[in-house]
Amino acid sequence: MVLVVAETLEGKIKNSSFETVYYGSKVAEILGTSCHALILGPCSDGGRLGSFGAKEVWQVEDQALSSFDSQVYTKVITQIAKEQGAKVVIVADSSNGKSILGRLSIALNAGPVRGANKLPELKDGKLNFQRPVFSGKAIATCRVNSEIAVISLMGNSLKPQSTGAEVAVKAINVEIPASKTKVIKVERSVGIVPLPEAQIVVSAGRGMKDPSNWGIVEDLAAVLGATTACSRPVADSGWRPHHEHVGQTGIAIRPNLYIAIGISGAIQHLAGVNSSKVIVVINKDPEAPFFKAADYGVCGDLFEIVPKFTEAVKKFKSTHH
Amino acid sequence: MKILVAISQTPETTARIAFKNEGTIFDTNGVNFIMNPYDEWYALVRALELKEQKGGSVTVIHCGPPANEVIIRKALAIGADDAVRINMEPLSAHSIAIQIAAYAKDQSFDVIFAGKETIDYNESLVGGMVAELLDLPFISHVSKLVYNDAVASVTRDIEGGEEEIEVTGPYVVSAAKGLAEQRIPNMRGIMSAKTKPLQVITPVPEESTADYIHFQVPAAKTSVKMVDPNNMDELVRLLHEEAKVI
Ligand SMILES: Cc1cc2nc3c(=O)[nH]c(=O)nc-3n(C[C@H](O)[C@H](O)[C@H](O)COP(=O)(O)OP(=O)(O)OC[C@H]3O[C@@H](n4cnc5c(N)ncnc54)[C@H](O)[C@@H]3O)c2cc1C
Numbered sequence: 001m002v003l004v005v006a007e008t009l010e011g012k013i014k015n016s017s018f019e020t021v022y023y024g025s026k027v028a029e030i031l032g033t034s035c036h037a038l039i040l041g042p043c044s045d046g047g048r049l050g051s052f053g054a055k056e057v058w059q060v061e062d063q064a065l066s067s068f069d070s071q072v073y074t075k076v077i078t079q080i081a082k083e084q085g086a087k088v089v090i091v092a093d094s095s096n097g098k099s100i101l102g103r104l105s106i107a108l109n110a111g112p113v114r115g116a117n118k119l120p121e122l123k124d125g126k127l128n129f130q131r132p133v134f135s136g137k138a139i140a141t142c143r144v145n146s147e148i149a150v151i152s153l154m155g156n157s158l159k160p161q162s163t164g165a166e167v168a169v170k171a172i173n174v175e176i177p178a179s180k181t182k183v184i185k186v187e188r189s190v191g192i193v194p195l196p197e198a199q200i201v202v203s204a205g206r207g208m209k210d211p212s213n214w215g216i217v218e219d220l221a222a223v224l225g226a227t228t229a230c231s232r233p234v235a236d237s238g239w240r241p242h243h244e245h246v247g248q249t250g251i252a253i254r255p256n257l258y259i260a261i262g263i264s265g266a267i268q269h270l271a272g273v274n275s276s277k278v279i280v281v282i283n284k285d286p287e288a289p290f291f292k293a294a295d296y297g298v299c300g301d302l303f304e305i306v307p308k309f310t311e312a313v314k315k316f317k318s319t320h321h
Numbered sequence: 322m323k324i325l326v327a328i329s330q331t332p333e334t335t336a337r338i339a340f341k342n343e344g345t346i347f348d349t350n351g352v353n354f355i356m357n358p359y360d361e362w363y364a365l366v367r368a369l370e371l372k373e374q375k376g377g378s379v380t381v382i383h384c385g386p387p388a389n390e391v392i393i394r395k396a397l398a399i400g401a402d403d404a405v406r407i408n409m410e411p412l413s414a415h416s417i418a419i420q421i422a423a424y425a426k427d428q429s430f431d432v433i434f435a436g437k438e439t440i441d442y443n444e445s446l447v448g449g450m451v452a453e454l455l456d457l458p459f460i461s462h463v464s465k466l467v468y469n470d471a472v473a474s475v476t477r478d479i480e481g482g483e484e485e486i487e488v489t490g491p492y493v494v495s496a497a498k499g500l501a502e503q504r505i506p507n508m509r510g511i512m513s514a515k516t517k518p519l520q521v522i523t524p525v526p527e528e529s530t531a532d533y534i535h536f537q538v539p540a541a542k543t544s545v546k547m548v549d550p551n552n553m554d555e556l557v558r559l560l561h562e563e564a565k566v567i
Contacts (some may be wrong), residue, residue, distance in 0.1 A: 045481065070461070099460070102447065103450070105450065109532060112531060114445055138538050139538075140442075143532055152344075169455055180492075184474070186484045188479070188482035189481045257567065294542065297546070298547070305553070
């Protein structure tokens with residue numbers, strides 16, 4: 001049995017969970033077994049996971065699980081995984097997923113694979129997963145040697161497809177241990193797709209000259225429905241918030257489209273973004289290293305190019321759908 | 322406060338990444354090694370700041386062969402009081418976590434720090450594994466950690482924001498950017514590091530649950546298609562019709 005831990009946000013299934021569950025159903029196919037989804041805490045629309053391949057959706061509806069504690073979550077998931085005989089446990093490669101992956105691997109004596117980005121291969125009875133290493137500079141094949149595997153799935157790894165009907169959510173009761181931590185405050189920028197989940201990212205660097213110039217970047221991001229990011233020196237000098245910093249020492253991302261504006265393309269920056277499907281580079285220096293990693297390049301002054309690009313996208317959007 | 326900081330050794334960020342023996346082993350030829358930036362810049366420095374505020378000691382622990390003592394001496398030069406090296410070739414996050422937990426088990430550390438991930442294997446596993454082995458709370462990707470009396474207020478990065486958590490009693494954190502500012506060791510630190518205690522310990526037996534069997538370097542992009550800066554309609558067309566991303 002494949003057990004997928006589905007994440008929720010404010011009582012609703014997170015979009016990224018459809019991908020995690022769909023991936024789980026494909027892993028289950030490879031193993032000739034079924035995929036079951038598990039929701040922790042309150043959630044009103046868990047049945048939707050049935051359409052993405054969950055044979056059953058289980059929910060532990062306890063209020064105590066509405067805030068995250070890696071220790072408590074691990075105990076609850078471990079209990080259910082053991083009772084149900086899970087062979088693979090899958091979580092999202094999210095902040096919560098990463099906090100429980102190592103714990104689960106110990107609790108279940110399971111081989112961990114952080115950030116799988118493809119379906120595994122079954123070789124000699126063992127699952128082989130691919131994952132990026134060296135901040136995206138290489139791809140590794142990781143073999144799980146133990147009976148059980150615990151996987152975190154990198155976002156945007158495969159396109160979830162709705163395959164069937166919704167299912168009824170089954171409530172399950174487990175003993176929930178007391179938490180030794182207390183969540184005091186959660187702050188989330190609303191209405192913005194978080195960077196690791198964004199399909200399109202518009203990113204800008206030191207070439208912007210001054211934080212007051214960011215309007216043109218935000219305009220472009222708005223017409224594309226994109227999330228904004230930045231290079232490290234930009235975050236370090238306080239021009240943009242830290243959570244926008246992408247690269248080897250920031251967030252590693254792999255959107256469908258990455259647009260780099262006034263970023264030179266240093267190796268540490270490329271490390272976190274070069275798994276993006278398509279890269280567009282706007283830079284005035286024809287020798288900028290980023291052009292070597294780009295699919296499309298525009299050489300010239302960003303202050304002229306970016307507003308024109310925004311206008312062109314607007315025109316395109318008004319004539320398409 | 323008694324603090325333990327786990328430090329790891331990684332290739333420099335600019336190192337050439339290549340593999341040998343048919344893609345099974347990382348080729349260290351010509352590669353310079355450093356202390357993992359998350360461990361050095363954030364975990365270690367925040368640990369030292371806590372010690373400076375509250376008294377106590379900072380111990381660093383590293384799993385690796387004798388040659389890796391360069392990074393241990395650096396951590397001592399930056400300000401750690403003493404060090405432990407588990408004499409082994411680290412093979413997986415599991416092989417490391419088992420050793421750290423075995424060492425820390427009877428030492429009653431108040432806080433155990435790890436980096437949020439190493440910049441080579443990027444696994445983000447060791448901190449959580451150690452916490453589970455010791456049955457302690459674990460807060461990952463921590464960008465702020467302050468104390469109000471005995472209660473630690475810990476802020477962790479979450480998607481598009483942050484979460485503030487209170488924790489009492491011993492716990493494990495993994496350090497992210499923002500937690501502290503990098504410190505450069507000074508001459509006095511470098512001199513005193515030479516005489517600070519470094520204990521070498523034989524590893525406990527361990528069986529890894531997963532291993533790496535192959536590596537490859539992704540194919541480089543073919544050549545970039547340059548678009549006329551005065552023709553952004555063309556760029557939009559390419560992104561729509563050719564790349565199919567908008
Ligand atoms: C250990 C380590 C870790 C690091 N980790 C990261 C990381 O995670 N992420 C990261 O980003 N960096 C990281 N760095 C820093 C990295 O080496 C570079 O210094 C950084 O990425 C450069 O940022 P930038 O491209 O914005 O600035 P610059 O290198 O200054 O480049 C600015 C670019 O803007 C262009 N430009 C200027 N004006 C215009 C204009 N009017 N129109 C068009 N183009 C213009 C210039 O031609 C230039 O290419 C790390 C460094 C180290 C040592």
